[in-house]
Amino acid sequence: MRAVIKKELKNYFLSPIGYVFIGLFLIMFSIFFYTDVFSYKSTNFEYIFYSGATILTFITPILTMRTIAEERKNGTEQLILTSPLSITKLIIGKFIAATLILVITEVCTYLYFAILMYFGKPHISTALVTQLGFLLLGMSYISFGIFASSITENQIVAGIITIGFFILNWFLPQFGSSFANISLINLFAKFPRGQIDIADTVTFLTFILMCLSLTIILMQRRKMVK
């Protein structure tokens, strides 16, 4: 599995993908930071992550859309699937690599925290809880992105499916309160207030597990029908 993580990370940083993801996120985040801090005169670090979640909705496919679709299209899938590496390890390896990019991005946002510290007294504990929630949200997005990438050979289609699903998440609460509880973006809402809700955390983790399992099952199944 370490080989897959290493290779994926190398791929993120040898191609522009990793830089584009981190760069785009930070540029957008800076704009929201600027408007929040200067327009509203607020030194609240956490609330910018609500906007951060919106950014994530649109840029997660940059990380995930090629993960499996590209391997299938180029045929390199054959190299991996004929090696002694199990499909489970392959998928988890790819998931961890994409998550690491997200972690790097989150670490970069502490730059804004440092700026706020100069002007006021932001809460470090709330910031950490927010980042945990943001990480869980990001991991959920990544796991769905990888699943979308496994159902098609076309990266663009995988990307559109991913964004489509995330946007649907926004509108889920409008269909009723029971839907609101499973909307990923809603699950994140409590974290910037400094609350770690066990139910929300478990729902996130279950969603991640479900997406990764579905991807693994789909790839196993494809061996039978291919």
Add this chain to the structure above:
Amino acid sequence: MIEVKNVTKKYGSFVAVNDISFTINDGEVVGFLGPNGAGKSTTMNMLTGYIEQTEGNIIVNGYDTIKKPNKAKGQMGYMPEGVPLYNDLTVKEFVTYMAELHKIDRKQKKDRVQAVLKEVGLESMQNKLIKNLSRGQKQRVSLAGTIVFDPKIVILDEPTVGLDPKQITEIRSLIKNLGKKHTVILSSHILSEVSQICDRVIIINKGKIVAIDTPENLESKVSTNNSIYVTVEDTDNKVDSMKIENVSSITLLKANEDGTKQYEIKANEGINLNKLIFSEFAKQNITILEMKKPETTLEDAFMEIIKEGDDK
């Protein structure tokens, strides 16, 4: 050793491979032959565990490819058709990645990668990006990735497709060398290649095995006709009207520009055609310029066997 027992692969109602069985022994070099769509690649994909068979068992060095897939896969190096590679990696990075996927001991990894790059002649290009390589070089990178973990069995799907003649010769000699240390299974369209490299040939047509034998035996199977090619100088057209006892047919193959003609002459079994033709033509004052037995190649054998299968 690979044992394939009654393996069938179905896609819905379409049967791609139909109840095939064969055994490949250690150290053998075996060629898979067959027209396009015959089931060669499907069979290879099943051997390597890339796809699963609908029925039957494949045992690789004692490991069942379905019950113990990872152990079975560890025995084999596979070079897929069309040489899929990671274009953004360098040659060395790719080969190292393949070594890591096959769980090579970390201490040996570096030495092994260098040794294999040297073996395929890519030592000087190891830091080049794969996307900047020529087709022949890519083929060698793929081969390096296939053998880097020193597999007992090497499976090559169409290893020389798309190469120029010089590259083909290079890859072929690499494969010949592989045959000294590994069991090699390769599929190919080029029959001369198979007859040069392989100890045994498996011919597949329409998902079924139609022949398993050595190239020599396959060739001799079809060369049973008693016939001969004769080139003569025959300005008076005597040959056309000749009637010779025991000769069943005389057919004009081509009339050359210099006035000479080539005929195919067939006779009944057991007749020494060379002697007969020599004496008969001498009586008619026909000058024989050349006389030769038709050479049967694996190509003829292949066509004949495939045709038999189609007729049935």
